[in-house]
Amino acid sequence: MPKTATRQKEETKINKSSTNGANKTASKINAKTNGQATDKVDSKLASAEHKDRRQAQKSSIKNVEPQLLQEMLYQMVLGRIFEQKCAEVYRIGKIGGFCHLYIGQEAVAIGSMMALREDDLVITAYRDHVQAMVKGITPEAVMAELYGRAGGNVGGKGGSMHMFSKELGFYGGHGIVGGQIGVGTGMAFAQKYKETDAVTLCFFGEAAVNQGMFHESLNMAQLWKLPVIYICENNQYGMGTSQKRAMSISSIAKKAEGFGMANEFVDGMDVLAVREATTRAIERARKDGSPTLLEIRCYRFMGHSMSDPGKYRTSDEIKKNQERDPIFLFKQTLTEAKVISDKDYAGIEGRAKEAVEKALKFADESPLPDEKELFTDVYA
Numbered sequence: 001m002p003k004t005a006t007r008q009k010e011e012t013k014i015n016k017s018s019t020n021g022a023n024k025t026a027s028k029i030n031a032k033t034n035g036q037a038t039d040k041v042d043s044k045l046a047s048a049e050h051k052d053r054r055q056a057q058k059s060s061i062k063n064v065e066p067q068l069l070q071e072m073l074y075q076m077v078l079g080r081i082f083e084q085k086c087a088e089v090y091r092i093g094k095i096g097g098f099c100h101l102y103i104g105q106e107a108v109a110i111g112s113m114m115a116l117r118e119d120d121l122v123i124t125a126y127r128d129h130v131q132a133m134v135k136g137i138t139p140e141a142v143m144a145e146l147y148g149r150a151g152g153n154v155g156g157k158g159g160s161m162h163m164f165s166k167e168l169g170f171y172g173g174h175g176i177v178g179g180q181i182g183v184g185t186g187m188a189f190a191q192k193y194k195e196t197d198a199v200t201l202c203f204f205g206e207a208a209v210n211q212g213m214f215h216e217s218l219n220m221a222q223l224w225k226l227p228v229i230y231i232c233e234n235n236q237y238g239m240g241t242s243q244k245r246a247m248s249i250s251s252i253a254k255k256a257e258g259f260g261m262a263n264e265f266v267d268g269m270d271v272l273a274v275r276e277a278t279t280r281a282i283e284r285a286r287k288d289g290s291p292t293l294l295e296i297r298c299y300r301f302m303g304h305s306m307s308d309p310g311k312y313r314t315s316d317e318i319k320k321n322q323e324r325d326p327i328f329l330f331k332q333t334l335t336e337a338k339v340i341s342d343k344d345y346a347g348i349e350g351r352a353k354e355a356v357e358k359a360l361k362f363a364d365e366s367p368l369p370d371e372k373e374l375f376t377d378v379y380a
């Protein structure tokens with residue numbers, strides 16, 4: 001089993017040998033963390049990295065419209081408050097069944113998806129509430145779906161794991177680990193076949209990388225030049241199993257090199273680093289269909305699902321990762337750069353809270369699906 005120190009060394013190597021060329025964000029970061037994101041749970045390294053990230057973010061924000069920066073922050077805060085509410089109402093029985101929260105990982109969805117065009121497509125696994133909302137499904141429709149109500153995104157019949165909207169280009173919401181990697185690859189194939197220049201973002205967790213579907217899909221995507229960006233959200237755990245106990249090598253990005261595919265290791269606590277890496281991947285995909293694998297290192301602050309007793313990691317480990325909270329980091333950067341004031345932030349938070357309250361009211365008032373719905377959308 002590799003030690004954390006070994007893992008860090010390997011990742012340093014990977015960033016250098018990535019086939020995508022220079023990593024602009026990483027090169028701006030000073031030497032304290034060796035210019036690289038670290039995956040060590042070490043408070044000194046984590047706070048040094050946090051400091052470096054703030055410097056990098058300060059330079060990066062100069063290239064982004066202030067309005068967009070504020071919208072990115074709003075979407076992250078909305079996702080966080082929405083999901084904190086989900087946990088609360090789950091505990092009082094308003095939501096039943098599976099419910100996987102995204103708290104801590106917001107920068108991954110927001111950073112990558114806000115680099116997309118409206119006609120681009122997205123597919124993900126079961127941790128899908130935030131991605132669904134960023135793609136345009138309303139908080140009301142997502143919450144009502146969680147409540148199993150008729151006003152839900154798919155009529156209350158899918159629940160937490162199955163948000164879907166063909167019109168908005170959001171293709172789920174999938175419960176079979178890794179299953180969506182094949183579907184996402186097919187979506188990119190369809191775009192190429194139809195000669196559009198739309199790209200597909202295909203999200204999955206690091207545990208899905210051990211599935212055959214990942215390897216078969218990447219091989220095909222590179223061979224056929226499919227405009228797909230594979231986003232591995234490496235939150236370091238597959239249910240209660242740490243990546244270190246389940247994978248023979250620590251670098252996921254490096255696996256792309258076996259297929260000759262462009263790849264990058266990105267700090268998922270930094271929304272702008274995620275946006276920049278995704279933008280580079282999108283440019284490649286639109287230009288000649290070249291796919292990319294992004295390994296975006298993040299951390300989920302909550303359990304795997306609402307029924308996770310969480311005995312496989314220490315509270316100290318969670319706390320250390322929370323010190324690098326992506327929302328806190330981004331808010332701090334925008335405040336220091338005077339893109340937002342404290343009053344602006346209060347406004348952003350207020351708007352998000354209002355949207356979540358509206359969603360809860362809508363879900364509460366929405367009726368249960370009609371009994372005849374038991375026989376609609378049944379394919380077997």
Ligand SMILES: Cc1ncc(C[n+]2csc(CCOP(=O)(O)OP(=O)(O)O)c2C)c(N)n1
Binds near residue numbers: 176204238
């Ligand atoms: C094919 C398959 N095997 C096992 C499971 C059970 N399962 C559900 S979630 C999960 C862990 C997946 O972890 P990861 O891909 O890292 O995503 P994360 O939950 O961390 O977002 C497992 C093993 C499943 N749903 N599908």
Ligand SMILES: [Mg+2]
Binds near residue numbers: 233234235236238239
């Ligand atoms: Mg995981």
